[in-house]
Amino acid sequence: MENKADLKSILPYLPLVVQSSSLVWPPPVAQELETMSRGPSHSKVNSGKALASRITGMRKSVSLDPSCLATFALQGYALFFDEEIPRDESAKWFGEVVPALAGLLLQLPSMLEIHYSNADHVLDGTTTGLRILSPQEAGIVFLSQELIAALLACSFFCLFPKADRASRHLQGINFDELFSFLYMRCLREQKQRIRCIIHYFERICRCMPTGFVSFERKVLPLAYHPLLMSYPDADFWHKSTVPLCSIEVHTSGFIEEQPGKALEVDFADEYFGGLALRNGCLQEEVRFMINPELIAGMLFLSRMDDNEAIEIVGVERFSQYVGYDYSFQFAGDYTDKKELDFLRRRKTRVIAIDAIPLPGLRQYKREGLLREVNKAFCGYLQRNIYQVNRSHRMKLEAHDSLESASVSQELQSPHQKERLYCDTEEKIGVATGNWGCGVFGGDPELKTMIQWLAASQSGRPFMSYYTFGLEALQNLDQVTKWIASQKWTVGYLWSKLVEHTSERLNGRTQASLFSWLIPSCSA
Numbered sequence: 001m002e003n004k005a006d007l008k009s010i011l012p013y014l015p016l017v018v019q020s021s022s023l024v025w026p027p028p029v030a031q032e033l034e035t036m037s038r039g040p041s042h043s044k045v046n047s048g049k050a051l052a053s054r055i056t057g058m059r060k061s062v063s064l065d066p067s068c069l070a071t072f073a074l075q076g077y078a079l080f081f082d083e084e085i086p087r088d089e090s091a092k093w094f095g096e097v098v099p100a101l102a103g104l105l106l107q108l109p110s111m112l113e114i115h116y117s118n119a120d121h122v123l124d125g126t127t128t129g130l131r132i133l134s135p136q137e138a139g140i141v142f143l144s145q146e147l148i149a150a151l152l153a154c155s156f157f158c159l160f161p162k163a164d165r166a167s168r169h170l171q172g173i174n175f176d177e178l179f180s181f182l183y184m185r186c187l188r189e190q191k192q193r194i195r196c197i198i199h200y201f202e203r204i205c206r207c208m209p210t211g212f213v214s215f216e217r218k219v220l221p222l223a224y225h226p227l228l229m230s231y232p233d234a235d236f237w238h239k240s241t242v243p244l245c246s247i248e249v250h251t252s253g254f255i256e257e258q259p260g261k262a263l264e265v266d267f268a269d270e271y272f273g274g275l276a277l278r279n280g281c282l283q284e285e286v287r288f289m290i291n292p293e294l295i296a297g298m299l300f301l302s303r304m305d306d307n308e309a310i311e312i313v314g315v316e317r318f319s320q321y322v323g324y325d326y327s328f329q330f331a332g333d334y335t336d337k338k339e340l341d342f343l344r345r346r347k348t349r350v351i352a353i354d355a356i357p358l359p360g361l362r363q364y365k366r367e368g369l370l371r372e373v374n375k376a377f378c379g380y381l382q383r384n385i386y387q388v389n390r391s392h393r394m395k396l397e398a399h400d401s402l403e404s405a406s407v408s409q410e411l412q413s414p415h416q417k418e419r420l421y422c423d424t425e426e427k428i429g430v431a432t433g434n435w436g437c438g439v440f441g442g443d444p445e446l447k448t449m450i451q452w453l454a455a456s457q458s459g460r461p462f463m464s465y466y467t468f469g470l471e472a473l474q475n476l477d478q479v480t481k482w483i484a485s486q487k488w489t490v491g492y493l494w495s496k497l498v499e500h501t502s503e504r505l506n507g508r509t510q511a512s513l514f515s516w517l518i519p520s521c522s523a
Helices: 004-013 027-037 046-063 071-085 089-106 108-119 145-158 176-185 188-206 234-239 285-289 292-299 360-364 368-381 385-401 402-411 414-420 444-458 476-485 489-504 514-518
Strands: 015-018 023-024 139-144 213-221 246-250 262-266 308-311 319-320 330-333 349-354 429-432 464-466
Touching: 004 108, 015 429, 023 108, 027 046, 027 089, 046 071, 046 089, 071 176, 071 188, 071 385, 089 108, 089 145, 089 188, 089 330, 108 139, 108 145, 139 145, 145 188, 145 213, 145 292, 176 188, 188 292, 188 319, 188 330, 213 292, 213 368, 234 368, 234 464, 234 489, 246 476, 262 285, 262 444, 285 319, 292 308, 308 368, 349 368, 360 368, 360 489, 368 444, 368 489, 429 444, 444 464, 444 476, 444 489, 444 514, 476 514
Parallel strands: 246 464, 262 349, 262 429, 429 464
Antiparallel strands: 015 023, 139 213, 213 308, 308 349, 319 330
């Protein structure tokens, strides 16, 4: 089998086995799936209770201890399908969707074989095969939407092994906790979140999407690298002469519904997906429910370090929703009309960046400012693995025809490196909002300025900021327009942030950032 190293990386976390150099289901599981694929008249899987029993049986067949499931998970499956949805909807689920999912899982081994045989041909020799992407391991994984659907079907049937995931800093990927919290707490929004995922399965079983999704771990190297933009220090930000990009302030609307072309920010947890498969329903979790293909990344993307971000391109939206947190509610089908790019990915780009949780006074200290601006910069930087590898080859070719000294001199400038190795696709802006605020406890005024710095320095042409009606940002439009009128650079705004936070820490001012910058804002 091709790409053996990639397969070796992910195989311990899959329910499949290798037999005669091929991936296969253990025979008892294959038999169970075959029976289920023929419908409830053969499998007798016609209720939530029967489904729970079958999940237990299949887990035993792949040597997974049933006791490793979350407490009351099986009762949660029974509760949802037997009591929480209408009887006719349940009957349709077991009559049509469960057989289709079983049939899809039967194809998983062959889908993975095809995936690995094509993995080195997607991006001109760049490795794109399914594998564990660990911290500090920049890389990209390309998955077809059909393969993602099969992986999520594995999650639904709780077939992924849990062993060693925590030691590799990986989230859980099975849906057992999702259903367990439904049973234990009977949370209204938990039922609504499950309905989003169930709707996704209904959609892909009616018509399987044929596109692709890429998941990229982006890393700003902590040490100097001659061909990459390394992790900036405070002096880098202080000396920057890059002009601030334009900014649009929206007091209503949602990031995922931004009408233009922009990188959409996921206010992420350091563990990609956060509480999406547990009991959370904040910004990241909502995004994972309406774009369930994001969940697949939880299988292989380890915890993010301070100098890392995760960019996802191509996820399709399947659900409408209303509300947030406890008021979240599934609101029906959504038809995603985004165009496809030349790699058959939907033109939806999501960037996951995690802010410092409960930062307190740390956010006003130099190291806190630097951590947050570099985290956003890593995410917003228009660069990807493919472009870096291609540019690396081009630079090596140039190196053969130029004196080493001239090449070395050219690469000393961080701005030149950024220009040479940026993504050559069209320049798109950033759509973001109150990143790191809310339950994370960040200062909204400070976080807006930090993101504006990062977006500008990374070469983004604009930033669309959604305030979600936050009162603390009622003067944001006034402040940003005044700053823009003064033609401040990234370096000048950075110096102002450092000056204000220093005065705040030393007790020389109690004014908020906006009123300190523009005294009229405090009137």
